Every structure is written in C-alpha cells, then in structure tokens.
Amino acid sequence: MTADYARVERAIKFIETNFIRQPPLAEIAASVGLSEFHFQRLFRRWAGVSPKRFLQYLTAGYARELLRQSRSVLDVAFEAGLTGSGRLHDLTVNIHAASPGELKERGAGLIIRYGTHPTPFGNCLLAATSRGICALRFIPSGDVGEVLGTLQGEWENACFAEDFEATGGLAERIFSTTVGGSAKPGLALHVRGTNFQVRVWEALLRVPPGAALTYGELALRAGAPGAARAVGTAVGQNPVAYLIPCHRVIRNSGVLGEYRWGAARKKAMLGWEAAHRTG
Template sequence: MNTADYARIERAILYLEKNHQEQPSLEDAARSVGLSEHHFQRLFRRWAGISPKRFVQFLTLEHAKELLRESRPVLDAAFEAGLSSPGRLHDLFVQCEAVTPGEFQRQGAGLTITYGFYATTFGECLLGATERGICGLLFVAEGGRKSALADLASRWAGARLVEDSRALSAVARQIFEPLANGPRRPLNLVVKGTNFQIKVWEALLRVPPGAVTSYGDLARRIGKPAASRAVGAAVGANPIAYLIPCHRVIRGLGVWGNYGGGAARKKAMLIWEAAQTNNGDRAGSAGLPSKSAAFEFARFEPPSYGTTRMP
C-alpha cells in the first residue's frame, strides 16, 4: 500500500480547504502536491476510484448534510436490530465481555502487547495486540511514531510493549486489504472503558461504511438525548480507530468535526468510504471492515460513579 498516495491526498485536502474562497482549479490543486493535472487524475483514480472533481464534491458542506439525511434510514434499520445483536448489515459479530474492576485498575499489568507500524489506505498506522486480540489501532499523525506509541502505552500503562511488525502483518492486511488476503477470520478486539464509553462504542459499530451520524443523533440512539457532549468525549476516547468507526460521527450541521488522527484524515476516510459505496464495481475492494469481527469489551465504571459489572 502506497502511503505516498495518501500523503498527497491529505495535502490536497488541506490546500483546497485553505483556498476554497478562491475556488482553485484542478491544475492549481495538482500543482500544490507536485503533480501534473494528468497524474493528479491518476492519483485519485488509484486511491479511491473517483476523479478529483468528484472528490471535491464529496468535500463540500452540502455533501456532508446530504450524507446525514441519507444515512438516517440505514441507521434506523441498524439500530432497530438492537445494539447487542449481530450487526448483519455489515457482517459484524459483536461479543461483549465484562472484566472486574481489579483487572481494569491493573492497566494491563502482566500483559505483553505486540505492536508494529503498517502502511494503509489512510497513511501509516500503529497496530497493537495482546494474545486476546487487537487492543489498539492509531494513525500516525503530526507527532510521528513516537507520539502514537506513547498513546498506546498510556492506555495500557502496566503492559510490556514489544515491537514485532511481522507478527501482525497478516492482521494489518486483513483489515486494510481484505480481498487481497483470502478468506477472513473473525477479528477479536480487546477494549476497556467506562460503561458509558462502551455503550457509545457499541453504537458506533452499528454505523456502516458509507453512512454517518451526528453526536446528537448517536446520543439519542443510546437513550441519552441530553448527553451529546459526553458522547463526543467517548467518541474521542476510542482506542481502536477505523474498526470502531468514530470517524463516521460528524456534527449535526454537516461540519466534519475533529478526529484523533487529524481532521484531514477524517475527511479522506469518509470520502473514500462514500466513493466505495457509490461505485459498485469497487465497493469493499480496498479495506472496508465488512467481515466478521468479534469484539471483547472490558467494562468498568470508575468508583466515583459507582461500579457496574455486566452479568
């Protein structure tokens, strides 16, 4: 996977946003990333199967608002199935398992986390896993690898981290190159958080590729209509990017909003998914997390809010 392609895509997004009032031409945008207009066209075809013109249309506020409207019936169907049931709309199998407050408080003590850095459709990512499953997926942003690794380590402060890119290379390919890797086995995710965070992350699993929701709508769908701010905080605390699709949450007015891996990356991910959804001959061909995944959740409510354990 060519991370240089994504780097140019991100630079194009930043250029178009910065200069949107001048309405730059495609030639201007191509020049901003060091390409001819011809090679700029090829870049977007190669990355997402769409033209730069179509890409710019996806980038507009009007498109974001339209996407919110069009996503509602899809989300209604997904949530009517129930948060605890398998998400058959995009073939996810969700399994929630509680851990004791003591296991949460030990913060990974006694665990070994194997990690590696991998090229993806959306730039370089850090993938970490224990013997039980994937425990972290972060995109490398401005702070570089060192910052991404520090983030993973802080979430599992008691664990021992061991770099071994070869050990997880097949998992990385399964996530981001599913059709190039043959039949897919279930992916097991190990996530720890408060009961509220877990509820939000479970709800995110119901939002399929090509759809988006707002913070307010997500709060309403989990039965906490007045908690949109808290929902936003939980979305921001998601430790496994992409597989738990926090990038599919935007603001109610159609504003794309922030993202831990960078706002430009969030736009790129949503535009890429929209392109795959709208192009039937390409749908799912470059990494949509559309096969079975088993999710193992560690639940613990901090003592200040009372301790709740799942049965």
C-alpha cells in the first residue's frame, strides 16, 4: 500500500500542476512511469475506485456539496457527545491531555516507544507512552531521523525506545479498513497542548470519515465562535495525524487547503475516505 501511495501522490501532484489543460489518463499514468492499464489497476487497488471517480471527490464543487451534506451528520454527532465515532472500522478514540506537571517536566519519567510503519498514505512514525499514542506523523522526505528529532525535542526529557512490536499493533488497528462486525477496542491519545488546543482536537474527533467542516464551523463546535484563525493554528499543531482528523477541515469555498503533511496527502485522505464511504 505504501508503494502504491507514493505513485498516487505523484499523480495527484501532476494533476494539480496541469489541471488547466485536463491531461488524459494515459499522460497521468506516464508521469508516474506506468502504462494506462497498470495505473488503473494500481489506483483501484489503493482507492477502490477509478482515477476519474476519485478525482471527482477532489473538486471544489464536490467539496461544497460535502460541507452541505455533513452539517446534519455533525449536528447528530455533537449533540450525542460522541468522542471519535468516526473510524472506518468503528474504532473510538479518546484524548488524555498531559497534566500541567507533565508539560512543565517535558516528559521526564516517561518512556516513549516508537516505530515506523507503512500506511495507505505513506510511511509514518508512531509513538506512544503508557497512557496512549502521543504522536502519529507522516515522513514526507523519507528521513525518519528528522521527524523523530522533532518529536524528541517536544518531549525532551523522556526516554525514547524503538519498539516495532508495540507500535505495529497500534498501526494495524488504526489503519484497518474492516467495516462492520463488533466494535473494536478504543484507542487513547496522550497529547501535549493548551486547553484551547485540546478542545479543538476533541471537536475534530467527532467528525466522521466522509464528512467535512470549515474552520469557522469547527470554531463554533469547539466553543470558540469567531476564533477561526486561532482554531486553524490549533489544527496545524495537531500531534496525531489521521486519528485526530484535521484533514477533514476545508475552506468554505470548497478549496481543500493546506496540510501539515502535504496538500497532496490531504487530498488523498479525503478522496480515499469518500471512496470507502460511497463504496
């Protein structure tokens, strides 16, 4: 899946660069070194839909309709006080914020276990304390050292231990696409953030896959109407990609916007979720 995603991301970037002249499928396929036939097969294996159908999910028109359709779904989710109902496999996610003492000590006394793992959206660094997942970060450049170094700087007094076995089980639960059946056990997140940031992240957990909202709507649902700019900053500082689904926040105009881990990856996530929802 990771190898497939690398080509899908390159294809999305090629389309973004050349969208004005609407390149045919054969040209898009050639841009990632594949024939049209093999590109179609790869794309269906990754997304479950054709490239043409997938790209329909990334248009501003579709995004505006998605915002409109999502509002009633979000009303129900927020009124019910749901926390993380929106996993493709019914996985619940709950936030445990670092205590003031932990913030001051910057991780002193904590053991953080980490590992790198493949996902449908590229390789990620996954890290967890005894209280929950503290980081999920994609590795855009392929250099895990840079991503790990940033994390170590945030928890500078913690003890870091590479543990693929421990984090591998978490990665499998997070990115499983099994639908239906009994609900899987929930996941806990152990995050560092201000009270305001945590409120924004908790609001994001209530946005189910296949739904989206604007920064203004997120501000309202986080109890901070009129603070869309501050909410946008909190979204950008989300330490746990995908699980805290900041990729589901888009502009009111239908423009999907930027993303900490790359605009193409955000488009891939939104299109992938839309494909699974409609499929």
